[in-house]
Amino acid sequence: MNKKIYFDNAATTKTDEKVLMEMNRVALENYGNASSLHSMGQQALEEMEKARETIGKLLGAKAKEIYFTSGGSESDNFALKGIMNSKNKLITTKIEHPAVLRTAEYLKEKGKNVLFNSVDEKGIIKLDELEKNLDKTDLVSVMHANNEIGSIQPLKEIAELKEKKDFLFHSDMVQTAGKIKINLNKMNLDLASFSGHKFYGPKGTGILYIREGVDLIPLIHGGGQERKKRSGTENIPGIAGIAKALELAEKSREEEMNKQEKMRDKLIKSLSEINKSKLNGHEKLRLANNVNFSFFGVEGESLITLLDFEGIQVSTGSACSSKNLKISHVLEAIGLSHVWAHGSLRISLGKNNSVKEVDFAIKKIPEIVEGLRKISPVKF
Numbered sequence: 001m002n003k004k005i006y007f008d009n010a011a012t013t014k015t016d017e018k019v020l021m022e023m024n025r026v027a028l029e030n031y032g033n034a035s036s037l038h039s040m041g042q043q044a045l046e047e048m049e050k051a052r053e054t055i056g057k058l059l060g061a062k063a064k065e066i067y068f069t070s071g072g073s074e075s076d077n078f079a080l081k082g083i084m085n086s087k088n089k090l091i092t093t094k095i096e097h098p099a100v101l102r103t104a105e106y107l108k109e110k111g112k113n114v115l116f117n118s119v120d121e122k123g124i125i126k127l128d129e130l131e132k133n134l135d136k137t138d139l140v141s142v143m144h145a146n147n148e149i150g151s152i153q154p155l156k157e158i159a160e161l162k163e164k165k166d167f168l169f170h171s172d173m174v175q176t177a178g179k180i181k182i183n184l185n186k187m188n189l190d191l192a193s194f195s196g197h198k199f200y201g202p203k204g205t206g207i208l209y210i211r212e213g214v215d216l217i218p219l220i221h222g223g224g225q226e227r228k229k230r231s232g233t234e235n236i237p238g239i240a241g242i243a244k245a246l247e248l249a250e251k252s253r254e255e256e257m258n259k260q261e262k263m264r265d266k267l268i269k270s271l272s273e274i275n276k277s278k279l280n281g282h283e284k285l286r287l288a289n290n291v292n293f294s295f296f297g298v299e300g301e302s303l304i305t306l307l308d309f310e311g312i313q314v315s316t317g318s319a320c321s322s323k324n325l326k327i328s329h330v331l332e333a334i335g336l337s338h339v340w341a342h343g344s345l346r347i348s349l350g351k352n353n354s355v356k357e358v359d360f361a362i363k364k365i366p367e368i369v370e371g372l373r374k375i376s377p378v379k380f
């Protein structure tokens with residue numbers, strides 16, 4: 001294959017051309033500042049409110065519950081720091097994205113009571129542990145699906161716990177928007193984070209859903225935009241772009257997820273046939289586009305590099321830092337030993353992938369794994 005195969009859609013996606021066209025239109029036609037009182041400003045404001053309306057409808061929220069941010073990281077920081085400013089106890093999980101994990105650690109350093117809930121060996125939150133620790137909890141933050149191993153968390157069951165104990169519920173939905181049907185109101189969430197570039201929208205665009213009546217302090221102070229919650233001149237082309245991207249992703253969601261799920265299962269079936277290989281994450285409660293495998297005795301970074309030579313772009317499942325050889329916190333949390341965790345790989349499919357590309361990867365991966373095992377110092 002001489003074309004590059006992009007299998008890293010959990011890291012980011014290629015911006016959809018229709019999204020770019022919409023952004024282009026807005027940037028050229030409605031470039032006013034949405035805070036300006038003249039008609040150019042008001043036109044920009046209209047574009048933004050139209051986008052807010054569209055997003056609200058698609059996510060099962062009121063338009064006024066949608067706040068625009070610069071991405072998933074900002075939304076997670078905004079939710080956690082904004083709420084915890086006046087609260088004391090936070091429970092999150094051990095497998096959150098660093099945007100939540102590092103923020104939770106920061107809050108802990110500042111003296112807050114922070115607990116990191118365990119997950120089982122498939123990467124699903126241990127609900128009994130959560131329930132046991134819920135007493136006096138102000139905020140629970142659990143991601144909808146994990147970015148490394150794709151495990152989908154039981155948000156419905158967590159929300160049901162609110163009937164017994166009162167707490168605010170935040171979810172990082174960065175990996176699920178456009179992949180799983182989301183109805184924020186029905187899901188009984190209070191806060192939720194989204195990022196445009198994960199669903200073929202522009203990078204540097206995000207959303208924080210804040211349920212009406214939930215009070216939190218701003219992360220960014222200034223001119224008082226976004227109803228005094230998030231200052232800064234609004235990125236109107238980006239806002240129009242994220243709305244368009246979500247609209248397109250929702251329109252094709254079912255068909256797309258069916259297609260990707262078939263390709264995912266073909267990859268899983270085939271990679272499982274490799275000697276001493278292991279699927280990480282849950283077999284069923286898993287994102288339709290996620291494949292995460294470990295190959296015993298193989299060095300993950302070498303696997304990625306050799307696949308790149310073949311034109312296949314994937315990510316290491318372990319995201320280990322070459323400096324300290326620390327394994328991924330997610331693989332550690334599901335109980336993988338170092339030797340298994342180091343030999344892991346994540347394939348994340350997207351709408352531009354084809355069965356032909358999957359077949360090519362299925363042919364190449366076993367060859368490369370075998371070659372690396374021949375030179376591996378690990379005996380098995």
Ligand SMILES: Cc1ncc(COP(=O)(O)O)c(C=O)c1O
Nearest residue numbers: 071072073097099147174175195
């Ligand atoms: C689950 C999850 N949360 C948050 C983020 C951060 O989003 P952003 O890149 O928009 O800051 C990512 C991105 O990788 C993610 O996968």
